[in-house]
Amino acid sequence: MALASYFLVVFDHEREEVQEAGWTYLIASHLGAAFLLPLFLVLGQGVGSLEFADMAATPSLSPGAANLVFLLAVVGFGTKIGWMPLHVWVPDTYQQAPGHTPPVLSGVMSKMGVYGLVRVLTLLPDPPLWWGWLLIIVGALSGFLGILYAAAQHDLRRLLAYSSIENVGIIAIGLGTGLLGISSHHSPMAVIGFGGALLHVLNHSLFKSLLFFGAGVVSHATGTSDLNSLGGLIKRMPWVTVSFAVGCVAICGLPPFNGFASEFLIYLSAFYEEVILRGVSGVSALAGIAALAMIGGAATACFTMALGIVFLGSPRTPAAAAAIAPGWRMQVPMYLLAIGCLGVGLTAPQIVGGLSPMVQSITHYEPEAVSAILQSGGEQPSAADLVGYVVQATTGMLILLGLIVAFRWWLMRERTVTESVTWGCGYRRPTTTMQYTGSSFVQPMLDVFFQTLWTRKTVTAPTGLFPSNASFSSETPDLYKELLYAPVFRRTARLIARLRWLQHGRVHLYVLYLTITIVLLLVWQFGVEQ
């Protein structure tokens, strides 16, 4: 899978950035896999078999081995998922891959990592408290920093890539609250937490694919995905804008779309834990709630910017003004996904009820107990019932909206409607470059969180009485990449360079290496037997 997607990523292999992104992706995938092999060795050794069925049948790992397996799984699958700080491959890969690839990478392949982690969890005995803590902390970190980095980006695809990191963070918070529920023996919290996480996996694959398709359409139509060179595309492609707007509202977790249903369940699980758990255990649930709330606010900032700067206002460059709507083949997938977002939002109770078998296999609770918590129809209000109330409220809202639209139409039917220009404070000749840009839109927010992000600014201030030129540019590089990975990889490269004398291109010496190795292996093998 990693190899196949490597070739997908390096489709435009002539460009240097694409090659680099491809390499980063390949190396990250393999490093991730390097953690998974020992995982299965430990697991196999503990159980005495490498068959999944045997592992599931005998969850008899010692606590130490189980802890080791859990950590290896979090690192190994976390690399695939893109959790911070294992996410470095995500932004470059999604930005450089051709238009139709990121939906597959983000929507499906990164979710395979979640699947892998969840499968490993089903094989492990009851978790200790710190597993839940770890996932909640990882999730809060990925979620909050992910969305801040997303808001700081100038490239639409890179923005979406960081927002993927944010969303897998939300999934991690859900898994974490689920684990916390199991280890504190509160089954509703566990079931609702895992249910929310699984639902968010589905939801994220819907709206993130939608948004990535939107970004693909934008760069196809204008030749750029730089936020600050776009604008006004709604006039050129109205229906693409409608679906992109649906994706933006959904990814912010706002009702009536699907994002709210899953975030609602994760919130619910964390709130229950906060209310019920006494002492220190409740603190991690509190961290989850705080992170979700902060993510929600920052996501609104980020995605109003993505929608507003790219599609609304006036075009900022001639390329954006001359954009041509793509053919229907590029548009229809977006419409389907947008309908899917609304559909999942409105049928969430049924879907939540349908999650019971999956949640049952993770939690090892009795199937009846799980379905009593998830499916509607029981005596206690179940998760599906609660989501049902939400759907009632949002359906009510949609009906209300219909009434308001009708009322407005009735009011306006014989009124005069004229067109004019946007109010410019009396300034006669506004130009499109005077509009707020994406960078200026998020600048106050980034300034508040300046310490965490280290946005770099290059300013040439205007000087003299008749200033001739002045410029300002800002960029927000990935701290983890610059401060953690780059130095480590440089050191490693330097260390390995010392061994370069081994590689000299003389084939007969390579054959000698092989022979020596085989002889050593033989000696070791037979030596041990005697």
Added chain:
Amino acid sequence: MIASLFNVLLALVLAPFLLSVINRTKAYYSGRRGPVLLQPYYDLWKLLHKGAVYSRTTSWIFQAGPMIGLAAVITALLLVPMGSSPAPLNFPGDIILFAYLLGLMRFCTVVSALDTGSSFEGMGASREVLFSALAEPALILGLAAVARETGTLTLSRMHMAITPELWGEAGLVLASVTAALIIVFLTENSRIPVDDPNTHLELTMVHEVMVLDHGGVDFAFIQYGAALKMWVLGSLIVALVLPAQDFGSSIINGIGNLLIDLTGMLILAIAVGVIESSMARLRLIRVPQLLVGAGALSVLSLILGKLGG
């Protein structure tokens, strides 16, 4: 149920009245007579009878924003209890839906502002998203603290669980949540010290500048939506602060508690008027500190609750 729906009706009718009370209080402080108490209603009536002028830059989003925002805030109104009757819609977790419906309203306002392509409105939108990104954690964590004290996630049950005895036990927690919620209330409703609804310079506005290009019916929807937002956030504070009294019989209970809560709203409005008359707005770069302070108060109340529990 009838009582619950009556409360909704009451809110729909009385919401603009809160603005009158605030304006009257400010007028009293500055020695003016102030506008008549029905002025906000006259304004809405006037706006509803106007035609429209749309900028050529705008699209349907500009017109849809106010309508979606109004629908969202009316739905939020259905979740907030008042008096002794529960809200028409109440279920565990409705506090989360409440916060996110207000989020939807904000999303629509911001996107409609960006639709005009005006740098002033972009500026207002940029400030609005920053302030609300900081206010939202304060709101949700504050609600979490109350949920913890009352042991329920349903807003209506929280309201009924807040009794004089609970104030006696956990007064400190409830007081700091109240302080945090009042800061959130002032921020979300664009009042001093965060935003000045009376400022006349586009550069210094936050909420007002975002709706600069709206007029006529659209602007009426925005103004009415803003009044309702003030009502729902105000009644949230009232519901979580004022203890529910038990007067014995159910009818007297209903009327008595409703009167208590309405008086609470009146006091809140007067308090906003007093705050606006007695202090200037903060400098823009100071506002985030105030909001982080509100968040810290919410966290503090949670920690106090933990130590107490």
